[in-house]
Amino acid sequence: MTKIVVLAKLVPDLVEELEIAPDGKALDMMWLRLLINEFDNHAIEQAVLLKEAVGGEVTIISPDAEGVDDMLFTTAAKGADKLIKLVGDFEDMPNNHALASAFAKVAKEEQPDLILTGVQANNDLDGAIGPLVAKELDMPYVGYISGVTLEEGGVIARKEYPGGLIGEMEVKLPAVLGIQASEEPPRYVAISKVRQMMKSAAIDEHDVPELADTGGLPVNRMYLPEAAERAEMIEGDEDEIAAKLVELFQEIGVM
Amino acid sequence: MAMPSATQSPLFTKEFYTSLFENIDGENIKTCLQCATCSGVCPFGHVMDFPPGRMIAWMRAGILEEMLESDSVWMCVSCYACTEVCPKEIPVTPSLMTRAKEEVLLAGNVPTELQSALEFSQRYGNPLGESSRKRAAWIEDLDFEVPTARKVRRPVDVLWFVGDYASYHPRVKEVTKAFAKLLKALEIDYIILGGAENSDGDSQRLAGEKGLFEVLAEKNAKAFSRCEFGEIITTDPHAYNALKNEYPQLGIEYPVKHYAEFLVERLEEIKPLLKDNGKVRVTYHDPCYLGRVNDIYDEPRTLLEAIPGLELVEMPHNKTTSLCCGGGGGGMWLDGFRWEKAEARLSEWRMREAASTAVDVLALACPYEPPRFEDAAKAIKGAEDIVVKDIIELLVEVMEE
Numbered sequence: 001m002t003k004i005v006v007l008a009k010l011v012p013d014l015v016e017e018l019e020i021a022p023d024g025k026a027l028d029m030m031w032l033r034l035l036i037n038e039f040d041n042h043a044i045e046q047a048v049l050l051k052e053a054v055g056g057e058v059t060i061i062s063p064d065a066e067g068v069d070d071m072l073f074t075t076a077a078k079g080a081d082k083l084i085k086l087v088g089d090f091e092d093m094p095n096n097h098a099l100a101s102a103f104a105k106v107a108k109e110e111q112p113d114l115i116l117t118g119v120q121a122n123n124d125l126d127g128a129i130g131p132l133v134a135k136e137l138d139m140p141y142v143g144y145i146s147g148v149t150l151e152e153g154g155v156i157a158r159k160e161y162p163g164g165l166i167g168e169m170e171v172k173l174p175a176v177l178g179i180q181a182s183e184e185p186p187r188y189v190a191i192s193k194v195r196q197m198m199k200s201a202a203i204d205e206h207d208v209p210e211l212a213d214t215g216g217l218p219v220n221r222m223y224l225p226e227a228a229e230r231a232e233m234i235e236g237d238e239d240e241i242a243a244k245l246v247e248l249f250q251e252i253g254v255m
Numbered sequence: 256m257a258m259p260s261a262t263q264s265p266l267f268t269k270e271f272y273t274s275l276f277e278n279i280d281g282e283n284i285k286t287c288l289q290c291a292t293c294s295g296v297c298p299f300g301h302v303m304d305f306p307p308g309r310m311i312a313w314m315r316a317g318i319l320e321e322m323l324e325s326d327s328v329w330m331c332v333s334c335y336a337c338t339e340v341c342p343k344e345i346p347v348t349p350s351l352m353t354r355a356k357e358e359v360l361l362a363g364n365v366p367t368e369l370q371s372a373l374e375f376s377q378r379y380g381n382p383l384g385e386s387s388r389k390r391a392a393w394i395e396d397l398d399f400e401v402p403t404a405r406k407v408r409r410p411v412d413v414l415w416f417v418g419d420y421a422s423y424h425p426r427v428k429e430v431t432k433a434f435a436k437l438l439k440a441l442e443i444d445y446i447i448l449g450g451a452e453n454s455d456g457d458s459q460r461l462a463g464e465k466g467l468f469e470v471l472a473e474k475n476a477k478a479f480s481r482c483e484f485g486e487i488i489t490t491d492p493h494a495y496n497a498l499k500n501e502y503p504q505l506g507i508e509y510p511v512k513h514y515a516e517f518l519v520e521r522l523e524e525i526k527p528l529l530k531d532n533g534k535v536r537v538t539y540h541d542p543c544y545l546g547r548v549n550d551i552y553d554e555p556r557t558l559l560e561a562i563p564g565l566e567l568v569e570m571p572h573n574k575t576t577s578l579c580c581g582g583g584g585g586g587m588w589l590d591g592f593r594w595e596k597a598e599a600r601l602s603e604w605r606m607r608e609a610a611s612t613a614v615d616v617l618a619l620a621c622p623y624e625p626p627r628f629e630d631a632a633k634a635i636k637g638a639e640d641i642v643v644k645d646i647i648e649l650l651v652e653v654m655e656e
Contacts, residue, residue, distance in 0.1 A: 013378075015379065015386050017388075188365045192361070
């Protein structure tokens with residue numbers, strides 16, 4: 001039986017206005033509303049589609065956050081078999097290196113054949129989750145996937161390239177795939193079904209006693225876009241423009 | 256850990272047919288004459304694989320699965336035209352069509368457009384996907400204060416349930432602001448709920464999402480219970496219908512009036528405020544949920560006739576035969592889907608009638624309508640110059656200098 005693990009996280013909801021924390025280096029969590037990362041939602045749909053096509057078991061792993069239980073129960077109503085919540089110091093939204101390390105440890109216990117996750121998220125400051133998890137588990141990774149077919153010992157993954165090209169590639173399992181889009185749009189489940197799951201399904205809590213302190217980027221300043229002065233257009237032929245650019249780069253100290 | 260598997264196939268079984276008997280007057284379905292009046296009067300009956308009459312025939316014959324292959328139910332605008340004309344008084348809209356949508360939705364067969372509106376309603380408390388914190392942002396455009404429940408901490412006469420489109424839609428907000436002016440002019444002691452208000456949920460219910468309707472109703476009930484007021488008023492016939500007929504079934508009972516009823520009660524106070532701005536020829540479009548569903552036909556007309564110089568004329572379809580604007584039963588969120596199926600817009604059909612009636616103004620009383628009919632006016636020859644306005648706007652216009 002194919003074991004599929006989906007790594008999903010909640011991210012800031014951009015419908016709500018974002019506030020900067022008093023230290024000026026992060027979003028103010030107090031005013032933040034969270035929702036499932038759209039790409040992770042596609043990864044969940046892809047996992048359920050695979051299960052419906054060839055059978056298998058789908059496990060969803062997500063770090064603790066406000067609203068995560070509802071999100072997990074919704075995935076159960078869609079067809080997920082097992083729900084795991086990572087419990088620990090997740091209040092301030094850890095960086096992706098720390099989160100990937102926590103994901104990898106718990107995912108490994110599940111002995112998955114295939115790990116799916118969203119290819120990106122709106123709060124990825126230090127790289128996407130997929131490749132980081134793949135490195136931790138020493139598995140191959142392919143991102144920007146918009147279609148997956150399970151075969152004996154592997155999958156055929158369809159990857160989008162610029163210019164409207166699609167590549168099909170064989171990937172040996174176990175592997176991690178970064179999902180750009182599921183083959184069908186994520187399905188709707190009636191609220192009554194989600195409520196039913198709240199009564200009948202269970203969420204396994206996995207303690208994450210300590211978050212890895214490697215990786216991550218020190219944020220110096222986080223701010224809303226500011227109206228700036230108009231761009232300076234450099235005039236002249238190619239050589240003159242290049243010379244002026246070099247001069248400017250030296251001036252601001254990046255060259 | 257074992258989990259129950261989610262049902263994937265809809266339940267159009269014998270049990271579905273017999274479950275219809277449980278609705279109010281549901282047993283009348285047994286007496287269906289197969290006269291097909293329902294299918295004939297249905298504005299989208301001609302494009303449905305299974306218009307109501309045929310659905311009943313096939314269910315009686317025990318052939319249920321074929322109905323599932325079809326997405327006809329999503330063409331139903333819940334306009335009650337079928338229910339109005341049925342000689343055997345079968346509750347076609349509230350029972351058969353709504354229950355059929357529920358089953359199809361439970362099976363996960365939901366058009367994508369509709370899906371977003373339902374997800375937004377669940378998450379933000381409105382189908383437009385706007386922040387719930389900005390629900391009362393329209394009051395900032397006014398140069399007087401609109402009292403919110405948070406600020407006014409005392410019993411009031413009236414709670415104004417503003418509603419989704421009235422709160423967020425740029426065109427409909429103009430009507431909302433006009434209504435605030437009218438309440439101020441009449442010195443009504445009222446509050447609005449602001450961010451604590453949620454969608455009334457009626458159109459979501461009629462689009463088959465009963466569970467969502469109940470969640471939204473519970474949230475509104477909680478907000479109502481924190482305030483003290485004499486009655487609820489609303490400009491939205493859908494909210495009116497929910498509060499009047501559906502919420503009581505959930506134990507949420509408050510006296511409620513549509514603004515037309517509320518204002519007619521104050522007609523003698525309103526009349527002296529209205530100036531004569533010259534002759535104008537006006538027709539009135541009966542919203543489904545004010546007219547056919549709740550039998551309110553006279554009050555909106557009484558308000559219009561109070562306007563000096565206004566000549567009220569009727570379109571060929573009026574009162575019980577009024578045409579649907581296309582927004583009901585989830586129609587606000589199925590425009591693309593329905594255009595693909597029918598290549599017709601109900602609002603344009605209505606606008607053709609308004610043009611043939613040679614009016615200056617099409618008067619409305621529902622927040623779904625101004626944007627739908629304004630768009631239709633642009634598309635219909637002869638309707639380009641017809642002004643589309645809510646009755647509230649027409650009243651406030653003749654009150655101002």
